[in-house]
Amino acid sequence: MQITLTIPDELAARVRARGLVLETYVRDLMEERFAEEQGELSERRRAVETMLQFAEKHGATLGGLDLRNTVHEGHKY
Numbered sequence: 001m002q003i004t005l006t007i008p009d010e011l012a013a014r015v016r017a018r019g020l021v022l023e024t025y026v027r028d029l030m031e032e033r034f035a036e037e038q039g040e041l042s043e044r045r046r047a048v049e050t051m052l053q054f055a056e057k058h059g060a061t062l063g064g065l066d067l068r069n070t071v072h073e074g075h076k077y
Helices: 009-017 022-058 067-075
Strands: none
Touching: 009 022
């Protein structure tokens, strides 16, 4: 895949002044950001799984209540 970006000359000059190739630098930044997002998703997924395991272990249920309706009911007061 080829993507065309418009990068300000000043920013490109700063990257090159560090001895880096602009295309490589941008690719590396994108890879870092995607890795961070994956890490965040993994943390959320683990948290949800932990909560579900807790509910199963301790028998925590809403007793058949629909949470959405319960929240809406609470808004009336």
